[in-house]
Amino acid sequence: MFGYYLELALHSFRRSRALTALMIVAVALGIGASMTTLTVLHVLSGDPLPGRSGSVFLPRLDPRDRDGYDPYAALPSQVTWTDGVDLLHARRAARQALMVGGATAVQSDEREVDPYLVTARYTTGDFFPMFGVPFRFGAGWSAAEDDGHARVAVIAASLNDRLFHGRNSVGRTLHVDGADLRIVGVLEPWRAVPHFYDLATGEYAGAEEVFVPLFVARELKLKRNGGVECWGQGRTDDDRMEAASCLWLQFWVQLDDASAVASYRAFLDGYAHEQVALGRFTRPPASDLTNVRRYLDERQVVPGDVRLQVWIALGFFVVCLVNTVGLMLAKFMRGAGELGVRRALGASRRSVFTQLVVEATLIGVAGGVGGLLFALLGLALVRLQSTAAAQLAHLDGTMLAATFAASIVATALAGVVPAWRACRVPAALQLKSQ
Template sequence: MGKYYFKLAWLSLKKTPLLSLLMIGTIAIGIAASMTTITVGYMMGQNPLPHKSERVAMVHLNSWDPSQPIGYRKNGEVDIPSLLTYQDAMALLAANKADKHVPFVSFNSAVRAENEDVIDAQLHQIRSTSRHFFSVFGAPFIYGGTWSEEADQQGQSVIVLSKRENDRLFQGANSVGEHIIVGTHLYRVVGVIDDWQPTPKFYVNYYDMYSPTLPFFVPLESQIQNNFFSPTTMGWYCWGDGPSSTLQEVMLSECAWIRFWVEFESEDKKHEYFKFMEDYTEEQRKVGRFARPEPNRLMSVTEYLEEEGAVSEENKIGIGFALAFLFACLCNVMSLMMTKFHGKGGEVGLRRAVGASKQNITVQFGFEAALIGFFGGVIGLLLTQLGLSALTDMYPEYHVNVMTMDITLMVSTVALAVSTSLLFGLWPIYRTSRVQLSSQLKSL
């Protein structure tokens, strides 16, 4: 029976091609506009670590100057930096109260292969962190693995590369054991991670969440010992003018510049860690630090994303406008369906005369509305891809993942078109199924 109704719907579309194309095109444009905006919002706001986002947390100890009400601006509002001083980060590492610790910062340096000339070196931003970075945040290795605990503690000159940089420097071969030169220091490759781009890149600050993942990773202590210092890229905040001449001055100061994440095996350990943070704060207050009244924070991944405003208000407003545009398009489609179905009154009367029930008529035109929605959804999906491609060119600072639909969104696009076409076709279908049999037969 379904095949029969599908055939009737297809024949009906072919009878009025211009009107059918107009309805399909209107749905397609509305779907494309809304799904382009929804895709960006969905990809920006999804949970990037769903299997353990509540067990991974960002540590915030409020050591900021009590006399200064402003730390930095986030989404147009003042806030205190979600960063730690060097002495606090080292104290948390030494206490070893979490299952895994991930302090990190970044710096700029020229990078080249061991056999390349100095003029071939390229300036890159490098992530200095701990060996736990890759397991906590889920970075997959294709060669080798992370460095050892001794490398963390001793600041050994070891490095992990991204697949992209391994392809550039070593033509994609297994480079574990090879060496590259960072600045003037020789670093041994211990691992290569595969293409990896969590969306959003939740472990950094809000304005860097959609940029590409950094291509190089070294131990934090290695940065310290080799004196890599990039004031413009380290993202550090100091009281007043603050020290700015050397890395050692920043380390000895109250400057906040190290982001610190931890992972726990259980909620109980998380609660115990927060109690440890409170005790540590009280100890520091006794020596004149941590004088601000704001409490410490231990935020899960989802809480941190919300705190940082991963999806901006402008994006939410854009989604609202896009859905309003889709509603307007569907209202036009409903009007066109009313015209089309009203013109089929004679056909309806004839079908009723030969025994078709109102339910049969409703199903027939329901199939037609669904078919219109399906074609509109498919074309809308193609237009959405074009729109996302255009946005990728317009906003090169955003990683391509932000502008890419996954299979869930693709299916949802067509499903949205079909369901809304049916929904807005209910009134025209109802009116058509209620036509007076006698008046329509007289018009034949």
């Protein structure tokens, strides 16, 4: 019977081309606007560590002086060199990474390619397994290599393509600001969205292209980027940040279960009390563990206007659907005579109702195709903006499926009331209208 209903629907479309076109355009506009804003929200508010974000935490302390003390303010999200190294060497978590962003000039050992500036991440070796960073060649460095200040590096696929033409460069030499580092790993294309582990370098910053052990980067005096908060004597020059009273490093830990979280929380609280007793911390002892999603919510990484735009677009979609219901009712009632003939020939109300719902569903399919085109156009216009977040606006498989599903389901539901009304008209009256 479906084939027969399909044939009737196509006949009805040909008979009422203008009305059918209006319904398809209304659905397409509503779907296109909604999917554009929902896709932007989906990308910007996505989980940067799928399957891992619940076990990755930001330990937080407050080593600042008493100036401006507010007991209700959020704790700093960065650590000093002293606290970061102490927590790192305590090794109380399954994995831990101390890091800071940077920028440096790089050159391959072939020398025919001139040095050029790339973004960098100076970190410890657990960065890669803790964040699930995928490797194309080789692997990261070990904790022993961190402790031994091994002069190694991991590079991104984009840098490997540019310097080594995509070949396996593990074991090759990378010249970093005049120093020679041995490449131990090449990453697959990878980017955390949002850039949760260092929001100071950009909430939606691109992926770094070279990764260097933190202690080696400090020895080589590689250029550092990111936020800094200092107190007391104030900030010194960048070469002496280890001794400065400044928050400038990011420290993340992996805690795999509730008992590990409780144990680390107790350790962190004990560390804060110990530092107060030693006189390093002058504020009342305070500490916290913040997981990735809570940290992103606290920092309000997703712009508020994006959520507002989603609600406005969904409201527009509802208006489009209401108009579609009206147009569909007018279309079905216009074909009352043909429906009366079918009823007189023995068709049940149920079969006529099903026929009309199939017709509404086909309108939804056509509206879904049009909505997809409008969504692609809308996302292309979003990407014309100069912000880093705007460049992420692409329709993925999940949102593509959602576009068609929303269009078909919404239009089929919108066709229920007009179809029911058309079926309730007595067959005699429908034949009389004929």
